[in-house]
Amino acid sequence: MAIQTFRGFSLLLVISVCTVLIFLTFGHLSSIGWNAFSGLTRQVDEEMVGSGEVEETLTKIADSTKTNGAEVKSDQTSRTTPGAVPETPMPVLSRKSFKKAPRWDFDDIYNQDAPPRQTTCAESLRNSEDEGFKKAFLPNVRMFMHRTNMSEWNRLSHFNNPFGFMEFKHDEVMLAVNLIPKPNEPLLPPKTGSDKCLRCAVVATGGILNGSKMGKEIDAHDYVFRMNGAAIKGYEEDVGNRTSVYVHTAHSITTSLYLWRKFGYTSAPKDEGIKYVMIPEGMRDFLWMEGLFKGERVTAGPYKNNRPRNYYSGQYNETRFYVLHQDFLRYVRNRFLNSPHLNSSHWSIVRPTNGAFTIFLALQTCDTVSAYGFMTEDFRKYSNYYVERLRKTNVIFYANHDYIMEKNLWKRLHDSKIIKLYQKTVPETGSPSVTPKH
Template identity: 30%
Template sequence: MKEVLNLKVLSLAYVLFLEMSVAVPVLTSYGRDSERFTRGVSAADSGVVRIRQLYCRGNGFHLRIDANGTVGGTREDNHPDSIMELFPVVDASLSPFHRPYSGEVRIMGLNTRLHLCINNNTGLLYSSEVSGPECVFQETLEENGYNTYSTNALSDSDSTVQRWYLALGRRGRPRRFNITVDTVTTTAEPDTDSGPSLTAQRRRQNHTVSTMLLRRLLGRRWKLALAGGVIVIVIILIGADVFGERDGKTALHRREDSAKDSKHIRGMKELDDVPPADRRREDLFYVPPEPRLGQLFHMTDKNDTKFTFRQNPNWRNSTCPRSLQRKAFLSEEFGPIFRPDTQMVINSKLFNVDEYWRMKPWATPFGYNYKDNITYEEVRDVLNMFPADDTIFNFKGRSRPQCITCAVIGNGGMLNGSKNGEEIDRHNYIFRVNHALTKGFEEDVGSRTTHYVFYDRSLVGVKADDYPISKDITYIFVPCRKADFSYLKSIAERKNKFAVPPENVRIIHPDWMRYIHYVWMRVKSFRPTTGGIMVMAALNSCDKLSLYGLGYNTKYSHYYYDKKYKAFKPVLGSHDHRKEIKLWDSLDREGITYWYRRDVF
């Protein structure tokens, strides 16, 4: 009974928060009513087409689709890019006067001729030249006289349905907003002559009635604030069960007490938030999905093909209740560019002649263009030598934590004397790069390694005894030159002195390299640093992320394993260290990651 009460209280609090903070675009007229009978955007769409502006009641923005495909908001009334055409989705085989309307519409910019769509997995808005299933919206007339537009994607449960709503934030940017509501199922046969099925009608009716009763009960916004205060008091009185008990103490406890003693413990607050039971949770029946080519999607500029990326159709939202993905998706700065469903790894099942020529125009590592021609056969033969896996995590036969905690360890000199080793080793997965020396430095950098990001130049000057070689390490390789494919071939044939298990090697996809370089880094340098690539791989894969030894400076020696002080000297044109430091700082300040700054940054 107590658990049911807790769930109801939390659900009501969530609805109250959304009611006060989220604005949903609603329909208002644009000039005269411009309704006409016309042919729709496809053979299945025709009927009454309405020309409208979609107005966001909460913040005064009109929905807008720019000529470059960007979806956003504008406060300029009658802006050409804010005028939309709404096409009803009906049966084209019937006459215009006898077509039952199911409430589904397609939205297209009148000026740009681009369709508005929502990604069913992430809830992100985007535009498309071609209409598809993600470009169909459910139009609902609410009791206050406004319209809302949502998807109608069923969840895993037959008793609930999750809807992504068309919404804008207070700065006019697209905002992810969804609600999961109860539905009524019925075995009654639908009346094909009377329009939508009874089940569909009941679902829409339940959602509308529930919303109406809740809004009438709560009334004006001052009542919402009062009700929210009462709920907060009730939650506190209920106790630790709402937040989850851990050793008899609530999650509100440990964070403040630990921060008083040591500044660097601040990073471990996120790790402590993950219950030990979640860290050890296993899925003994886990079967990795077969890699398959996903759809192409565009970001930033639809006219520039370097912003075309391959989607990983096997990607799924994290089930971790405190995943960094949730914070990243809701971030005003990073939400519009956070696409963890971008294909990160390439293998033989994701590569063919068409893919080779699609990525051929861009220079390595962003494609296959190089001064010494890299042929299709070279790439194909190398990929055939390694496993066809499309993830950097190998859960087969291993424990699979519900909340994946990761530590990324750079080689910066500020780790020398930091005594972070024990803290680092507590993470599920630990990423290292280049020399990655741990012997003799365990107290500062830890001893465990689960992922190693490297090039053929990474181990120059390292003794063979210090090579990070283990059957438990996943090796992530980024080809940048023609010779790199020969290097990979020697590893696959076990002829390389760096004798790593070939079955543990993963090769980074050129699309993903373009994604992090042009969308996230936005720099003119040759490529991101190896440490930067490592951070982005973990950011798009883990639920909790801590960064150590990243951000070069002159206060400490270049590397933590230097025997005497060596000043950091940036190589002009190769990497943009300042840009990456700003990125780590922003991610840390938003609470998406933890960045160990020591006394430097």
């Protein structure tokens, strides 16, 4: 009799524990604002390789996201009830688990900042009547990254870099992320005087600028954006000599030094008061930022023992250094440059170019944007880079960028009068509509 009573009690205990666990798990899942579980469920059926891996991942995700009723807020702050179990990092997702870019239920949902500045500029791109652009453009999408919480980490861990933290380890990345200061001022200060229009030039490195004599026109803008190997000395007549904002990755700011040294390139732009904007392309960028913010050598990765501050020629200032938010980068890809290559086996390396991100950074902060040195319909006539004056080279198509899609987008934006694209040979006007890419 005692044995039967014990067995009955054990069975009851097991049933009770299972009931509590099910309640906690599904009670929590319903509280996650970005529907992580439902998105994962939908995706793994289509994309993940191996049914065993699907079941194991679903279990780990459900277990790792328990907050025991904690409220998760979208403004990067979390509030928990007394006694709540703290959130923990979700299990690391592997890019190899997906045959093509995963699409989550919350893929096209982004953090947003305060309402954007009001403009009185009549010619502002924000006044565009182009229906496609108006539908795709988010004027207050969050542009810059700073300290984040666990809920944000878990949300962004569903996206591959540079769009999120997929395959990264929380404790390693947070060493850098927690050092990123929250911007105290906008990237570009508002204009004073009667003309309130912020007029910006974005200057890329394309060979179309060779012999263009666009330097004075470029410098006449209120602000000038450049990126990557922005060689200026000796090329001022064609590309100007001012730089207000320099966009880069750890790879571009270091590699440009030895790739372009023979063309007279000695450093990244270093104008007094310049703003530096970094694209967090991969783990090497977070390691770079950790060394940069601390004023120390990089501790690991391809730039180990390098001193990042040396690459900014004395112009590094924490208040003038910005890191693009993954939501902004994903917004650019999802809404405007959603390449079909994302459906290929090499999907994880496909992303817009640094130049594309820079154009959209300008679109978010300026009233008018003029683009120079970007690919046009007649790109085969010009060298890959404007520094290549002695011989013509061909444009190199790397697998991680969809250059043709970008070329076509610049043309559509130009035809829609959203940007002004510098072209030497003006092609026939095509369709002016800017169709959002979903």
